[in-house]
Amino acid sequence: MSGAAYFASFWLGKLSLKALPPSAIQWFGASLMILVPLGIALLLSVTHRWKWLYHEWLTTLDPKKIGVMYIIVALAMLLRGGADVALIKTQQALSAGSNAGILSASHFQQIVTAHGTIMIFFVAMGLMFGLINLLVPLQIGARDVAFPFLNATSFWLFFGGMVLVNISLILGDFAATGWLAYPPLSELHFSPTVGVDYWIWSLEIAGIGSLLAAINFLVTILKMRVKGMNFMKMPMFVWSVLGSMLLVAFAFPILTVTLTLLALDRDIGTHFFTATGGGNMMMYVNLIWAWGHPEVYILILPAFGVFSEVVSTFARKRLFGYPSMVWAIAAIVLLSFIVWLHHFFTMGAGSDVNAFFGIMTMVIAVPTGVKIFNWLFTLYRGRIRMASPLLWFIGFVVIFTIGGMAGVLMAVPPVDFQLHNSLFLVAHFHMMIVGGVVFADFAAITYWFPKIFGFKLNEKLGRLAFWLWLIGFLLSFVPLYILGFMGATRRLNHYSASLGWQQLFIVSAVGAAIIGMAVGVQILQFAVSIYQRKANRDKTGDPWDGRSLEWSTPSPVPFYSFAKTPQVSTRDAFWEAKKQKQTSTPQPYEDIVLTKNSPLALVIAGGALIFAFAVVWHIWWLAIVGLLIVIATIILRSMDEHTEYILSASEVERLDRAYLKAGGLSK
Amino acid sequence: MSANDTAKARDVSYDVLVSAHQPENVSLRGYVIGFIASIILTLSAYLLTRHGGMSKGVLVVLLSGLAFSQFIVQLIYFLHIGKEFAPRLKLMMLAFMLTVVIILVGGSLWIMNNLSHRMNMPSVQQMTNYMKSQDNL
Numbered sequence A: 001m002s003g004a005a006y007f008a009s010f011w012l013g014k015l016s017l018k019a020l021p022p023s024a025i026q027w028f029g030a031s032l033m034i035l036v037p038l039g040i041a042l043l044l045s046v047t048h049r050w051k052w053l054y055h056e057w058l059t060t061l062d063p064k065k066i067g068v069m070y071i072i073v074a075l076a077m078l079l080r081g082g083a084d085v086a087l088i089k090t091q092q093a094l095s096a097g098s099n100a101g102i103l104s105a106s107h108f109q110q111i112v113t114a115h116g117t118i119m120i121f122f123v124a125m126g127l128m129f130g131l132i133n134l135l136v137p138l139q140i141g142a143r144d145v146a147f148p149f150l151n152a153t154s155f156w157l158f159f160g161g162m163v164l165v166n167i168s169l170i171l172g173d174f175a176a177t178g179w180l181a182y183p184p185l186s187e188l189h190f191s192p193t194v195g196v197d198y199w200i201w202s203l204e205i206a207g208i209g210s211l212l213a214a215i216n217f218l219v220t221i222l223k224m225r226v227k228g229m230n231f232m233k234m235p236m237f238v239w240s241v242l243g244s245m246l247l248v249a250f251a252f253p254i255l256t257v258t259l260t261l262l263a264l265d266r267d268i269g270t271h272f273f274t275a276t277g278g279g280n281m282m283m284y285v286n287l288i289w290a291w292g293h294p295e296v297y298i299l300i301l302p303a304f305g306v307f308s309e310v311v312s313t314f315a316r317k318r319l320f321g322y323p324s325m326v327w328a329i330a331a332i333v334l335l336s337f338i339v340w341l342h343h344f345f346t347m348g349a350g351s352d353v354n355a356f357f358g359i360m361t362m363v364i365a366v367p368t369g370v371k372i373f374n375w376l377f378t379l380y381r382g383r384i385r386m387a388s389p390l391l392w393f394i395g396f397v398v399i400f401t402i403g404g405m406a407g408v409l410m411a412v413p414p415v416d417f418q419l420h421n422s423l424f425l426v427a428h429f430h431m432m433i434v435g436g437v438v439f440a441d442f443a444a445i446t447y448w449f450p451k452i453f454g455f456k457l458n459e460k461l462g463r464l465a466f467w468l469w470l471i472g473f474l475l476s477f478v479p480l481y482i483l484g485f486m487g488a489t490r491r492l493n494h495y496s497a498s499l500g501w502q503q504l505f506i507v508s509a510v511g512a513a514i515i516g517m518a519v520g521v522q523i524l525q526f527a528v529s530i531y532q533r534k535a536n537r538d539k540t541g542d543p544w545d546g547r548s549l550e551w552s553t554p555s556p557v558p559f560y561s562f563a564k565t566p567q568v569s570t571r572d573a574f575w576e577a578k579k580q581k582q583t584s585t586p587q588p589y590e591d592i593v594l595t596k597n598s599p600l601a602l603v604i605a606g607g608a609l610i611f612a613f614a615v616v617w618h619i620w621w622l623a624i625v626g627l628l629i630v631i632a633t634i635i636l637r638s639m640d641e642h643t644e645y646i647l648s649a650s651e652v653e654r655l656d657r658a659y660l661k662a663g664g665l666s667k
Numbered sequence B: 001m002s003a004n005d006t007a008k009a010r011d012v013s014y015d016v017l018v019s020a021h022q023p024e025n026v027s028l029r030g031y032v033i034g035f036i037a038s039i040i041l042t043l044s045a046y047l048l049t050r051h052g053g054m055s056k057g058v059l060v061v062l063l064s065g066l067a068f069s070q071f072i073v074q075l076i077y078f079l080h081i082g083k084e085f086a087p088r089l090k091l092m093m094l095a096f097m098l099t100v101v102i103i104l105v106g107g108s109l110w111i112m113n114n115l116s117h118r119m120n121m122p123s124v125q126q127m128t129n130y131m132k133s134q135d136n137l
């Protein structure tokens, strides 16, 4: 190697001008990734908002604000993942027979991989953690989470993973392997570019963030419930989060280790999953699904929790079968770990293995069904208000049940041999994740928006968005079931015209376009609601006649959450208090301990991002720098002995009275 | 209104606030012992595989033993199992963890053994030769 080449490879690793995007569409994506942050920065400068951003958001350790940031990032990523869909669906609608469509094969595969990765890790997980941050402390009557600094670190690691995925649009490429990057395709020999490395390292940082967040919320729920709230009095959302976080705590380490082993294969030449040298790629598939199946229930459990709250509020009835709901969650948590092989029935295991996992998979549908019936029984004879959160629930029941039955069908191994990796499977899991998780998140955003921001969202546009989503979604995914039966496989960038698939692909693309319109209406809904916020102001703090503790606070929730420690003696504590017109002896105000802001969480995640980027491009000196930043910052933070401050009782009283007066509340 | 603007907010010293919650029995010494023991156990696994020169069967037993010891070391020194009176919740967590570990390890062994038996898995050398003939690796 010449001196200059050696110099460049030391300082820049594999990075060079060749890393810039090759095609026009890719240039367009790259410019967006540069222009959007630039535009935001410009806007902040023009409006002199940098200081505000730093003090109110970037350094905050308040779970309510961290929750809002999670949701903003996730919604932004929903748009990015949606742009991927636009390309995928256009390609598939066009590329029959002699028409090659608009994308090259490798670019198409990268887009599909990015779509799946982003939607699961940065949209579904982001919305979920956002809601958990907003709601769990409030619902258990706590002012904070157990480890506020760790919580901010989790968020910024999630953010760092998101940034890394998007950097791949500008420098280098992304994995073209599918969202779970099976070897041997994802091994260095078959994927020599940095794409798979981007995938590995963004999931490593985001995944560690999730793991830390799970530990945090487990401790918060187990240790910080307000006095009087024993386990069987917790709101159902809190129960579902407890289940989901248990799954994260036990499943995410598997993901971290599996990705590390793949990275070792790629970077230092080990043979864990290679076809040669004694490796076994089926071990990767086995491990990734030992995480992957729990992961789908990690996403759906909090969604179940949201619907439990929504259904009982809008039926004005207590949740039907609370204990059976709890046992259903417990059963799902355990069974989630005993079904993973249903994702690779076709690998060639014996009928004993396949039969066992097939039956376990069918069994997991039972507790899920119990929950569906409980919600329906809650609605039965309730005093129902058809507000848009309940519409999302009804859409969910229809879609989720169809998708669930498709799942049970594929739980039969011989049937799965036909349907595996077909578009039928793609329809199944989109019905579960979009119809289940995403619909729940929309219901939750509509339902809790006034609590966080102090005004309701526009209901008319919300309903319109729901109907467009429902129609667009069915139009987009029902054809995929049919195409799956006709033999169309997933991630298909081109097919023969004689197969007669094109009409169905076109219908599906039209459905996706209608979903695009639905998202447009939702953006409009936010804009209109913000514009009309005075008219939609929630002065009561309890706009929906709610049941759990968060509705006992004024809207928007003050930074100290509860002026006085709430009192709980029953399930649906706030509802019972309202019914009994509780005029118990007025409690005195007390000093409140709160956590100070800190920029260090951001620094830790910044260090992790630098480390990950450097490893992707083999810039080893920079990787060491990144790692040192992380370690030094953790030590620095541990030395800080003044992380909290006290808000005096008299100050709490002054603020609380001001809030009550502004809201017209008379307590 | 942000937390930091609040004029009357007071700083609290760490000692006053946290010392009350600090569990006893947890010392720096324990963490250091656990850390060093974990590193030794991991390194010995690596060295045994690379330079041990023993038969496959013996190696599997030894590595499993090392993994299990590390499991115990971490439970004792990092998670402080057995240091305090175990309330029911902690016992349940421990039981759940053991269940999951047994399911995952046992299940993976069952699945992968079943697979290599049924696929009549070739030896490492045969497999490497085959792959080389398929694709100039």
Ligand code: HEM
Pocket (backbone or CB within 6 Å): A296, A297, A299, A300, A342, A343, A344, A361, A362, A364, A365, A368, A404, A405, A406, A407, A408, A409, A410, A411, A416, A419, A420, A421, A425, A428, A429, A432, A433, A436, A437
């Ligand atoms: C009623 C319970 C369920 C059953 C019986 C079930 C069954 C199955 C089966 C058998 C497969 C593998 C099909 C194949 O690859 O050939 C599968 C895949 C999948 N399921 Fe489900 N499932 C259920 C619930 C869910 C839920 C609640 C979610 C998500 C929230 C979900 C998400 C997925 C995903 C993402 C995949 C495929 C991932 C991939 O291959 O990329 N499933 N399901």
Ligand SMILES: [Cu+2]
Pocket (backbone or CB within 6 Å): A292, A293, A296, A339, A340, A342, A343
């Ligand atoms: Cu599964």
